[in-house]
Amino acid sequence: MSFWDVTRQLADGFGITLIIFGITLVASLPLGLIITFGSMSKIPPIKWITKVFVWIIRGTPLMLQIILIFYGPGLMNWDIMLPRLTAVLVAFIINYSCYFSEIYRGGIESISKGQYEAGQVLGMTKTQIFFKIVLFQVIKRIVPPMGNEIITLVKDTSLARVIAVTELVKAAENIIAVKSILWPLFYVGAFYLLFSALLTFLLNLAEKKMNYYSG
Amino acid sequence: MSFLEVKNIYKSFGKTEVLKGIDFSMEKGEVLAIIGSSGSGKTTLLRCMNFLETPDTGTVSVNGNVLFSSDEPPYSDAEKREKRLHFGLVFQQFNLFPQYNVLKNVSLAPELRQLKGKKLSKAEKKEIIKQIDDNSRRLLDTVGLSDKVNNYPCELSGGQQQRVAIARALALDPDILCFDEPTSALDPELTGEVLRVIRELKTSDRTMIVVTHEMNFARGVADKVIFMADGVIEEYGTPDEVFGAPKSEKTRSFLEKSLENP
Ligand SMILES: Nc1ncnc2c1ncn2[C@@H]1O[C@H](COP(=O)(O)OP(=O)(O)OP(=O)(O)O)[C@@H](O)[C@H]1O
Ligand SMILES: [Mg+2]
Numbered sequence A: 001m002s003f004w005d006v007t008r009q010l011a012d013g014f015g016i017t018l019i020i021f022g023i024t025l026v027a028s029l030p031l032g033l034i035i036t037f038g039s040m041s042k043i044p045p046i047k048w049i050t051k052v053f054v055w056i057i058r059g060t061p062l063m064l065q066i067i068l069i070f071y072g073p074g075l076m077n078w079d080i081m082l083p084r085l086t087a088v089l090v091a092f093i094i095n096y097s098c099y100f101s102e103i104y105r106g107g108i109e110s111i112s113k114g115q116y117e118a119g120q121v122l123g124m125t126k127t128q129i130f131f132k133i134v135l136f137q138v139i140k141r142i143v144p145p146m147g148n149e150i151i152t153l154v155k156d157t158s159l160a161r162v163i164a165v166t167e168l169v170k171a172a173e174n175i176i177a178v179k180s181i182l183w184p185l186f187y188v189g190a191f192y193l194l195f196s197a198l199l200t201f202l203l204n205l206a207e208k209k210m211n212y213y214s215g
Numbered sequence B: 001m002s003f004l005e006v007k008n009i010y011k012s013f014g015k016t017e018v019l020k021g022i023d024f025s026m027e028k029g030e031v032l033a034i035i036g037s038s039g040s041g042k043t044t045l046l047r048c049m050n051f052l053e054t055p056d057t058g059t060v061s062v063n064g065n066v067l068f069s070s071d072e073p074p075y076s077d078a079e080k081r082e083k084r085l086h087f088g089l090v091f092q093q094f095n096l097f098p099q100y101n102v103l104k105n106v107s108l109a110p111e112l113r114q115l116k117g118k119k120l121s122k123a124e125k126k127e128i129i130k131q132i133d134d135n136s137r138r139l140l141d142t143v144g145l146s147d148k149v150n151n152y153p154c155e156l157s158g159g160q161q162q163r164v165a166i167a168r169a170l171a172l173d174p175d176i177l178c179f180d181e182p183t184s185a186l187d188p189e190l191t192g193e194v195l196r197v198i199r200e201l202k203t204s205d206r207t208m209i210v211v212t213h214e215m216n217f218a219r220g221v222a223d224k225v226i227f228m229a230d231g232v233i234e235e236y237g238t239p240d241e242v243f244g245a246p247k248s249e250k251t252r253s254f255l256e257k258s259l260e261n262p
Helices: A003-039 A044-059 A062-075 A084-109 A113-121 A126-163 A168-179 A183-212 B042-049 B077-084 B102-115 B122-142 B158-170 B188-203 B215-221 B239-244 B249-260
Strands: B004-013 B016-026 B031-036 B057-062 B065-069 B087-090 B176-180 B207-211 B224-229 B232-237
Touching (some): A003 A044, A003 A183, A044 A084, A113 A126, A168 A183, B016 B232, B031 B249, B042 B176, B102 B122, B122 B158, B158 B176, B158 B188, B188 B207, B188 B215, B215 B239, B224 B239
């Protein structure tokens, strides 16, 4: 099997990997913020329900969550059966929103009370304080941990194969099972490396851009 | 009727009674120094006047207008925002906004305030921003920082940062500017430049309340001095009265101690 045949077959898998990565990222970034507000809520039931939910999601394997979301509804005799890719996306989005929410929370809590109070005595509204003062400082602080999480997401996409979604690794596996050749695995490895290297580069760039002040 | 009248302020945190009936008044253009040992409630008093804490009882009025009264129902956030603008507060820890340069630190609040919720043409908006910008530069000039407008707070010394914080508070032109130990977080050699700025503000007739541990400053600059102990005003008078001839035993022992280790 030639290099180009393999590349063509892997390309589809890579497309699925990219979809899982992209949609999870775009959906989890804002959803995570909503979960953060829930876990920092002043209303105790909201706060505790959110915290327990986040604890469960972070405390169990993503693979288990994917399986549960795919097979769960059917086994409960509900009349829904999510398409495989949708089930994967739902599981990833829930899982990553929870991880992101904890990073956001850490970032928000690391901003000193003095920043809020300075805004308050200057007559700013709560919204102005959040968007004009706090938000940028939070972003600056969370870029490094978010970067780690995003790189992990790149590699986690391979978990989708557990319910037979043909992402990149599964695509390679299909080839080597049929053709008994090993090298497509290294090819795929190189793909992941390049992808993470590109993201690392972009994240470092963002970090550098925000380093015009310290603290 | 005095310019500022504070009456019967009580404030507890849970079971801790921190302010136990504070009454005082001051005139326009006066400088009031508040001294007292740690935990006597000085910060809490300033925070009450700036609406960062809500007193349990009492009233605060400025220029004949009641700003706070415990008899009124709790104020909405919007009401608090209007009311607190009569006061300004300079914090011990400066609390500058690290992501903005010096100029923006000063101009941000007036800009947000004057542009919020108004339908303005581009030209009008530009005009307002220019005015605020000019005013901010002028204020930074009065605190001696006209050469630092483009620097970020992290590039300044503590004394310079505190002077930016003073300019920032002045930008909203408060009736009464409060300082909470403005020099306590500074190295000794930097306190002078901040105190000098406060002294200059006095000559321009700013009404100010300064919580301080700098006895020489309180004595030299203040028109009136309050000595607080355990949540009450233990002694009130001119600097000569409080420092020269303290009536209360507590004041005397406090002053003796602060002379030993200033
Ligand atoms: N938010 C709060 N919750 C509980 N107790 C508080 C709170 N704020 C202040 N206190 C208590 O109130 C008392 C007075 O505090 P405050 O900060 O007003 O004193 P201070 O005179 O400013 O002291 P210092 O000279 O150390 O700054 C202290 O015993 C403090 O522990
Ligand atoms: Mg204090």
